[in-house]
Amino acid sequence: MTAKKWAAPLPVVKSKADLVYESLRAAVASGELQPGERVNMDELARTFGVSKIPVREATKRLESEGLLVSRPHSGVTVAKVDKNEIRGVFLAREAIEGLVGRLVAEHADAELIAGLEDIQRSMRAALEDGSEQTLSQLNTEFHRLLAAATGYRILADLTEQLLLTIQRYRVIAPKDRMDWHSVVEEHATIIEALRGGDPEAVSAAARAHTASQSRLEVNPPD
Numbered sequence: 001m002t003a004k005k006w007a008a009p010l011p012v013v014k015s016k017a018d019l020v021y022e023s024l025r026a027a028v029a030s031g032e033l034q035p036g037e038r039v040n041m042d043e044l045a046r047t048f049g050v051s052k053i054p055v056r057e058a059t060k061r062l063e064s065e066g067l068l069v070s071r072p073h074s075g076v077t078v079a080k081v082d083k084n085e086i087r088g089v090f091l092a093r094e095a096i097e098g099l100v101g102r103l104v105a106e107h108a109d110a111e112l113i114a115g116l117e118d119i120q121r122s123m124r125a126a127l128e129d130g131s132e133q134t135l136s137q138l139n140t141e142f143h144r145l146l147a148a149a150t151g152y153r154i155l156a157d158l159t160e161q162l163l164l165t166i167q168r169y170r171v172i173a174p175k176d177r178m179d180w181h182s183v184v185e186e187h188a189t190i191i192e193a194l195r196g197g198d199p200e201a202v203s204a205a206a207r208a209h210t211a212s213q214s215r216l217e218v219n220p221p222d
Contacts, residue, residue: 016050017057023048024058028067028078029164030133031171035080039068065161086169090214093162094207096155097143101190101206103150105199112149116142116191123184135180136167142187146206169217179216186212 014022024044027033039059045052059076062068070076104112119142126134140163147159186209193202 016048016054017061020044020048020050020054021058021061024062025067028062029167031168033078035078035168035172037078039076039078041076067164081165081169081172083169083173086166086217087214089162089165089169090210090217093159093166094210094214096158096162097146097210098203098207100147100150100155100159101193101202101204102199103152103155104146105194105197105202108149108194108197108202112145113191113194115145116187116194119145120184120187120191123180123187127180127184132174132180135183136170139183140167146190166217173217179213182212182216183209 024033024039033039041052041055041059045055048055059068059070063070063076067079068076069079119138123135123138123142126138143159143163144156147156150156186205190202190205190209193205196202
């Protein structure tokens with residue numbers, strides 16, 4: 001008898017370490033845990049109501065992602081954001097966004113475009129309300145959706161990592177209303193290029209979007 005006849009997918013059950021990891025990661029991304037801030041392991045264990053083991057597992061995972069730093073005799077701290085390194089982050093993101101755009105354009109369907117349009121409408125509403133946090137979340141959703149549509153997990157993972165790094169940078173260098181207005185308009189250009197079905201046009205629009213945001217956010221060298 002084959003497994004297909006009797007086995008069913010197991011329900012997804014998150015471990016305590018997973019839940020602690022997700023909570024800590026969200027706090028780092030949002031700036032609730034500031035760059036350089038010490039992470040008190042004992043306090044975390046008490047707050048989450050767990051032993052130190054899942055807390056250690058979660059922090060080790062975040063260390064491997066470069067979000068936390070552990071040093072002897074200093075404990076665990078939130079990794080600082082290197083303003084110089086952020087230039088490299090935008091260069092990498094420009095290349096990846098261009099590739100994502102080209103791949104997605106080859107098989108973009110009405111469902112994908114409708115999903116992007118829904119995010120656009122929400123972003124325009126958040127722009128009117130001046131909700132910076134909502135705009136940041138929706139922007140992440142927009143680019144996640146594009147990356148996921150390529151069908152390549154590595155591109156989705158790289159996109160997630162780069163977006164998180166930029167989000168952390170924005171904690172110490174917030175975007176203003178006019179910056180977000182540019183983001184929304186550039187997203188509209190990407191969607192229009194997708195409708196045209198030209199991979200090179202979509203790639204160019206995606207790269208131009210990232211390059212534009214890089215110029216707005218990263219101070220040029222002296």
